[in-house]
Amino acid sequence: MAAAEPGTIASEAAGAARTWRGRAFGLTLSSRVPVPGLAAAGPSDGGREVAWRRVDGRRLRELTAAAASAPLVDIRRDDGRRFMSVTQIPERGYRIDAPGYGTHLVSPDGRSIRSVLPAFRDLRWQRLFFAQPLPLAAALQGLEVFHASAVALDGRVLAFTASSGTGKTSTAAHLVAAGADFVTDDILALERRDGVLLAHPGPGRLSIAHAELRTVAPERRNRLGRRVTRGGKLVLEPPAVSQPLPLGAIFMLARVPGAGPLRIEPLVEGGAKSILGSGFLPYLRLPERLLTHLETCAELSRTVPAFRIAIPESASARQVAAAVHDHAGATG
Amino acid sequence: MTGAELNGSAWVLEARATVPEHVVYRSFVNETVILNLQTGRYHGVNPTGGRMLELLERRDLVGDAVQALAEEYERPPGEVARDVCAFCLDMAERGLIEMSPNGGG
Numbered sequence: 001m002a003a004a005e006p007g008t009i010a011s012e013a014a015g016a017a018r019t020w021r022g023r024a025f026g027l028t029l030s031s032r033v034p035v036p037g038l039a040a041a042g043p044s045d046g047g048r049e050v051a052w053r054r055v056d057g058r059r060l061r062e063l064t065a066a067a068a069s070a071p072l073v074d075i076r077r078d079d080g081r082r083f084m085s086v087t088q089i090p091e092r093g094y095r096i097d098a099p100g101y102g103t104h105l106v107s108p109d110g111r112s113i114r115s116v117l118p119a120f121r122d123l124r125w126q127r128l129f130f131a132q133p134l135p136l137a138a139a140l141q142g143l144e145v146f147h148a149s150a151v152a153l154d155g156r157v158l159a160f161t162a163s164s165g166t167g168k169t170s171t172a173a174h175l176v177a178a179g180a181d182f183v184t185d186d187i188l189a190l191e192r193r194d195g196v197l198l199a200h201p202g203p204g205r206l207s208i209a210h211a212e213l214r215t216v217a218p219e220r221r222n223r224l225g226r227r228v229t230r231g232g233k234l235v236l237e238p239p240a241v242s243q244p245l246p247l248g249a250i251f252m253l254a255r256v257p258g259a260g261p262l263r264i265e266p267l268v269e270g271g272a273k274s275i276l277g278s279g280f281l282p283y284l285r286l287p288e289r290l291l292t293h294l295e296t297c298a299e300l301s302r303t304v305p306a307f308r309i310a311i312p313e314s315a316s317a318r319q320v321a322a323a324v325h326d327h328a329g330a331t332g
Numbered sequence: 333m334t335g336a337e338l339n340g341s342a343w344v345l346e347a348r349a350t351v352p353e354h355v356v357y358r359s360f361v362n363e364t365v366i367l368n369l370q371t372g373r374y375h376g377v378n379p380t381g382g383r384m385l386e387l388l389e390r391r392d393l394v395g396d397a398v399q400a401l402a403e404e405y406e407r408p409p410g411e412v413a414r415d416v417c418a419f420c421l422d423m424a425e426r427g428l429i430e431m432s433p434n435g436g437g
Contacts, residue, residue, distance in 0.1 A: 272360040272376060287369040291356060294367050298358035 024130070025138040025145070025189035026200035026244065036228075037126055037203040039242065048141045050134075052113045060116050063105055064095050072283040086132070086283055094136060101128035110140025123229055130203045135187050135280060139289060143189045143200070144296040145280040148250070150183035150199055151175045152241050153328050156248025157183055157199035161278040166253045170212045170317030171324065173236075177220040178325060182206060182238040183245070187280055190247060190296055197299055198244040207233045215318050249305045249331075250275070251324060255313070262315045264327050267306040274308075275301055305331070344417045345395035348432045349388040355428050357385060366428055375426060380405075384419050388429065394420060 022029045022038030029038060031052045055063075066089045073086035084098040093107040102125045103116040113133050117125045135145045149172040150159040158175070160168040169185050176182045184202030191198045206224065213221065213234055225238035252267060252274050267274060275297045300306070307327070311320055351357070357366040364382025366375040377385070383404070387397040398416050402409040423429040 268362065272363050272365050275360075276365065276374060285372045287354075290367060290369055290372060294356065294358050294365065298360050298365065301360040 024201065024203045025134055025184075025187070026143045026191055027134065027138050027141065029134070035126075035129075036123065037130065037205045037237070039201070039204055039240065048110075048138070048143070050111055050113060050137045050141075052115065054117060055114045057103070057116050060095075060103060060105060060114060063114065064089050064092055066090060066092060069095075084128075084132075096128070096132045096136070098128045098132075101125055104129065104133040106133050106136050106140065108140070110137035113137055123235065126203075126205070130205065131187065134203075135189070136284065138189050138200075139281055139284055139292075142292060143191050144292050146188045146190065146278045147186065147280045148188040148278060149185050150188050151180035152183050152245050153180045153248075153325075155245060157245045158248055158324065158328060159188055159199065159250045160253055161250065161274075162253035166255055167311065167317045167320060168253060169206060169208060171253065171320045173206060173208050173212065173224060174216060174318045174321030175325060176206075176238050177216045177223050178321065179223070180325075182225075182240040190300070191244065192296060192299055197247040197296070197304060199247045200244045201241050204237050204240045206236045206238055208236060209233055212317060215316060247300070247304050249307065249328070250300065252278075252306070252308045253320070254308060254310055256310045258312060259314055260310075260312045262312060262319060262323055263310040264307050264323055265310070267308045271301060271306055272297070275306065343433060344420055344431065345393070345398060345413060346434060347394050347420075348392060349394050349397075349420055349423075349429045350432070351385070351389050351429055352427075357382070368427065375428060381419060384416055385423070385429075388416075388420070 019030050019032065020034045021041035022031065022035050023041040024038050027048050027050045028041045029035065029050050029052050035052070068090060070088040071085065072088055073084065075083040075085070077083050082099055084096070087095045089095055091108070093105055096104045096106065100118055102118055105114045115129070115133070139145050146159070146161060148159045148161040149168040150157050151172050160171050162168050172182070172185065182204070183199060185206045187202055189200040189202065191200060205228065216224065223238065224236045226236070228235040228237050279293050309320060354370045355366060355368055357364055359382055363376045363378055364385065366377065384397065384401065387400050388394060391397040391400065394416060398409060398413045401416065402412040405412070420429065420431060424431050
């Protein structure tokens with residue numbers, strides 16, 4: 001079944017008898033309608049499943065009515081209006097609410113997401129859905145999620161972590177334009193399996209500033225896929241890997257003041273802190289999740305080459321990507 | 333018994349050190365990270381500290397761990413004893429190990 005056109009959601013009445021399956025973050029999502037941005041799951045895809053259903057606001061309020069709930073996140077805009085909140089509701093799960101972007105209830109075991117979507121026909125709801133409920137479901141099912149973008153080169157995944165605005169996505173975009181395969185933007189799901197750390201593909205969406213896209217050579221822009229939206233940041237749909245791949249290296253990007261050469265150095269000092277600090281969903285502090293996070297980070301530290309990229313003010317994401325590409329070729 | 337109550341380290345060698353169930357630790361490349369699952373707080377110790385923790389868990393008494401470490405690192409037992417007692421004090425103060433005097437369980 002083809003993915004729905006951007007900005008639309010196919011009729012749920014017509015789809016009620018069918019189930020569409022898509023995949024991202026190591027999960028197979030079942031839905032009555034295709035979810036734009038998720039690749040269709042094959043018949044052999046299995047493992048961790050999550051059922052997604054749209055519900056109306058009244059139904060969600062019934063599901064989440066509880067005498068005691070624990071606020072985990074409450075982010076406000078400058079004018080005091082809510083930007084996003086996450087609330088833990090006993091026995092019901094986690095309610096994620098971002099006005100204008102939707103409200104979602106993720107079950108305690110991560111196997112169900114119920115969503116109230118905004119009335120707008122654009123893809124705004126996906127930004128929240130891919131950024132919070134879906135990664136939360138993955139984490140609740142035992143995968144470990146990191147704040148990282150990633151590409152694949154020669155069958156190995158290269159991951160990029162950094163604070164927001166440093167260039168994770170831009171670096172990944174330039175690498176994809178240069179021939180790497182897209183894995184994920186902004187959130188990376190890892191799984192320990194048979195002694196290997198596997199990186200799972202995320203949604204097929206990459207968000208990049210218009211100005212950054214203009215720095216990509218015109219003859220290479222096609223590799224970044226079609227444009228899904230044009231407002232604000234560009235959302236592109238690059239061709240992506242279809243299977244999890246071994247994590248080959250992790251790069252911590254850091255802007256450094258002043259001029260000087262761009263440097264890629266083995267991460268030695270502060271490595272544990274950097275790796276632990278790259279985790280996503282800091283509000284999810286269940287003991288089992290904290291343990292999974294610690295074990296995944298320890299294994300990453302011991303088995304995956306880690307590097308720090310010191311990026312001077314004058315260096316562009318394109319230059320960072322070129323340096324990473326050369327480094328990956330040299331180190332194998 | 334808290335770190336504050338471990339006054340005078342001589343008896344520490346005759347004590348038993350245990351890692352509570354809610355405390356876990358894993359080895360990273362250059363350090364061992366200890367996590368208190370109840371508080372969500374992380375603590376880092378160098379590889380030697382990580383090895384101390386392992387041996388304290390495996391041996392009946394702190395003094396036994398001291399002996400093993402002295403042999404492993406080829407250091408004088410007295411010197412190692414001083415370091416291990418200080419380590420136990422610190423870990424106990426942070427709630428990461430529990431000390432039972434006289435080898436109590």
